[in-house]
Amino acid sequence: DAKTTQPPSMDCAEGRAANLPCNHSTISGNEYVYWYRQIHSQGPQYIIHGLKNNETNEMASLIITEDRKSSTLILPHATLRDTAVYYCIVRVAGGLAGANSKLTFGKGITLSVRP
Amino acid sequence: GAVVSQHPSWVICKSGTSVKIECRSLDFQATTMFWYRQFPKQSLMLMATSNEGSKATYEQGVEKDKFLINHASLTLSTLTVTSAHPEDSSFYICSARDESPLEGFDEQYFGPGTRLTVT
Numbered sequence: 480d481a482k483t484t485q486p487p488s489m490d491c492a493e494g495r496a497a498n499l500p501c502n503h504s505t506i507s508g509n510e511y512v513y514w515y516r517q518i519h520s521q522g523p524q525y526i527i528h529g530l531k532n533n534e535t536n537e538m539a540s541l542i543i544t545e546d547r548k549s550s551t552l553i554l555p556h557a558t559l560r561d562t563a564v565y566y567c568i569v570r571v572a573g574g575l576a577g578a579n580s581k582l583t584f585g586k587g588i589t590l591s592v593r594p
Numbered sequence: 595g596a597v598v599s600q601h602p603s604w605v606i607c608k609s610g611t612s613v614k615i616e617c618r619s620l621d622f623q624a625t626t627m628f629w630y631r632q633f634p635k636q637s638l639m640l641m642a643t644s645n646e647g648s649k650a651t652y653e654q655g656v657e658k659d660k661f662l663i664n665h666a667s668l669t670l671s672t673l674t675v676t677s678a679h680p681e682d683s684s685f686y687i688c689s690a691r692d693e694s695p696l697e698g699f700d701e702q703y704f705g706p707g708t709r710l711t712v713t
Contacts, residue, residue, distance in 0.1 A: 517638075520685070520709070521707060523704045525701065525702075584639075
């Protein structure tokens with residue numbers, strides 16, 4: 480699976496949008512971009528994933544550049560409970576290749592939401 | 595989303611004893627489960643992939659005789675830390691792969707983790 484690079488940390492004010500960047504310049508055509516987050520002392524929580532189109536769900540939006548070499552996770556209205564480590568991961572999904580792929584966690588980005 | 599549970603949530607044991615951690619997928623069947631370990635202020639490190647009905651696949655550097663994995667059913671995998679030592683103290687997290695979600699992708703869901711302290 481391709482590697483990703485994320486800034487080590489960022490902060491934002493409560494109620495404002497949090498934009499978390501991720502670079503994945505070596506992503507392959509069949510690899511998806513996944514975002515998970517881990518709140519302190521808990522297991523990771525799935526947020527969203529996408530292949531090439533922008534995606535939105537109740538938690539966040541995922542914007543993937545046209546060349547797919549980078550993406551941005553957007554939390555539209557950050558709250559204090561969004562303070563966590565956010566992991567951007569690329570992996571093959573679906574089919575036999577997906578069944579044999581693993582989620583490999585990097586260091587992630589620590590988001591601190593301030594009051 | 596699907597729910598994965600772990601038991602116990604925390605455990606303290608004496609050096610030299612063995613500890614078993616259970617991972618259950620509550621509302622889906624999981625042919626494949628994964629075990630991760632996380633030391634303080636570090637990221638999750640994959641230890642092994644657990645396959646129902648077959649032997650687990652261990653990542654490089656993980657001692658298979660020390661970390662025994664059993665995946666006897668489609669909803670339960672266990673990790674036994676044998677002859678535990680203080681350096682085994684860590685946060686152990688399991689995840690289970692849901693291979694039949696609505697969208698056709700396999701999704702991986704994580705348990706809440708087990709905090710192991712070896713004294």
